[in-house]
Amino acid sequence: MRTHREVRVTVPASSANLGPGFDTLGLALARYDEVIASTAEGGLVVEVDGEGRGNVPLDQRHLVVRAMLATFAAFGKGPVGLRLHCRNGVPHSRGLGSSAAASVAGAAAAVALLGRDPEREQDTVLQVAAGLEGHADNAAASLLGGFVVTWKYRGGNNQDRYGATRLEPHTSLRPVALIAECESSTAVTRGLLPPQVPHADAAFTASRTALCVCAFTAQPGLLFAATEDRLHQPYRRSAYPSSLQLVDTLRKHGIPAVISGAGPTVLALPPDGELPADLVGPGFTSTPLAVDRRGVVVEHG
Known part of the structure; x- marks a missing residue:
């Protein structure tokens, strides 16, 4: 893989459940994290600005990195080194989907760094991000935008898989x-x-x-x-x-x-x-x- 490949990923916050829709409903909100990811000749460098700076790990435990590594594993290949710059606007541990946003950003960045089309690989991004979360409501909202309905089911090899469908929110919504x-x-x-x-x-x-x-x-x-x-x-x-x-x-x-x-x-x-x-x-x-x-x-x- 060429060492100069770079992508910029912008991912929205989300609100899940929306009252009764526990682990099922989600709404994407216009507050954003941004990840600039590039391949390198070796090693891992993680830089964080904004929310979580000084509190999140800067190694393979970082959630964006975990999502990237899981995505590379799904395709059976990946770069020998990575450099990440995370600019976080989504508040952490407040119920606005910060962990799902990080997982979606990492999975989408990995797909793009592999030279694949993130839109064609939406299901892979969803499976990785929702798999890290254990439910798909936040992840699907950050991935697809708008209003989402999600579900969990058993796929091949009796493995958990996640489904999601996007619906267009009413234009009058003012959260x-x-x-x-x-x-x-x-x-x-x-x-x-x-x-x-x-x-x-x-x-x-x-x-x-x-x-x-x-x-x-x-x-x-x-x-x-x-x-x-x-x-x-x-x-x-x-x-x-x-x-x-x-x-x-x-x-x-x-x-x-x-x-x-x-x-x-x-x-x-x-x-x-x-x-x-x-x-x-x-x-x-x-x-x-x-x-x-x-x-x-x-x-x-």
Whole structure:
């Protein structure tokens, strides 16, 4: 492989679950990570600016690197050396899909460095990124942009595989991310979920998840009802009580609001993109974010 090959990858943030769609629904948001990846004659150099600088590993444990190595392994070849410059705009450990964005960026960069077309290899990128995550909602949103519905299934050799379909979000959507100052661990919040839920809550979740698909793509007036959740948010209250209190406050005022992914960020969906300032207390930064409709973008250097 030529040592001068270089690619630039831009990948959006995402919000997963969107209320009832646990591990299933995702929405791409216009806040971005950028990775500049190039081949080298040997070794590994990782540089990080922005979010995570000084906190993330700068070796093979770095998530972008892990995704790249997994992608090279899938194709059975790769460069002898790599140089990465990561410019991170997606907040870490806040429920905005930073780990999925890193995985998608790494997998897409690896595909491009191998001289393959990232659009033709979307399934490979999805399998690598979702495989590292264990679910595809964030990864598919960052990969495809827009609104996604995802699922997990058993493929050949009884291996987990992931499916995703993209739907066009309604043009009136005006998300506002209320980004929490504190962080949250996905592993911790998943550990709070019970092994079983009541049948009535399962039926409620099925109806609201189906309604979410309609609300986000065709009838945003249904967003308030569609984003009701009984499946995971109530069980996670102890992990971020102030976030769920904010969700409760917004919903009491008729504003669709949910925990974004594993939290603690809150995603609000006011019809006009505006929130009354007095409803957002300390500890949160109100950040309007457009819906990203492109997904990952790969440019050759």
